Amino acid sequence: MSDAAGPFGPDAQFLVEIRRDMLRFANLQLRDDHLAEDVVQEAIAAALGAQQGFAGRSALKTWVFTILRNKIVDAIRQRSRTVGLGDAAPEDEDLDQAFDVLFKANGHWRPDERPADWGDPEATLHQKQFWAVFEACLEHLPASTARVFMMREFLELDTGEICRELRISASNCHVILHRARNGLRRCLERSWFAAGAASC
């Protein structure tokens, strides 16, 4: 595509869409409307200030989101000095119980709970409706669990840094990530892969 002429080109509509996606992305991680608004504003200002040329919308979006991720990391670092992660919530215990019942006493899968074959990942990732389910499943996770997952997977921080920022042990970090991944996996399996969405 060649319709993004300058940094943000003449395409105001595209800027509106990007801003909406950025806000949703920031808010999911910060769970704070004002802070999310601030980091998005800063990221857009920084992107505009760079006056860099872009080959197209895709390159532009990648660039703006790279800046946004860095701004979110900064915001989390500042906030984590005042707010720790807190203890496991009752919802975390529910997730752990839901995980335990997937297995027989000997630790092997119950036949009806065995993870399914999700087919072609690329095909799924190109379906717009999939992302709405993905977001809903993320929002369904306990807040602190989702936070660790998103720091690891969206912001690509390593577990050492996550431990330091949130003042948790490495083993606790692994427990939380396992809980998050399994919760997300179960939610996607039920809400997307088993729901027959792949057939449309």
Added chain:
Amino acid sequence: MLNCRDVTHLLSEGQDRRLSLAERVMLRAHLLVCRGCANFSRQMSFLRAASRRYGAGFGSDDELGR
């Protein structure tokens, strides 16, 4: 021997740290004979791929990011 529950923990940790040689050998042996865990392993890779794409801003748009 590892059971499936142990394997899910190793597969998750394998996304975050380099597993030891012994862990990798035990894991591979298990995945060869256990379809459920082999699917779980692919699901972990899927979550990583989906998250990377979402983090790059391509989580709402099926036109971009190909």
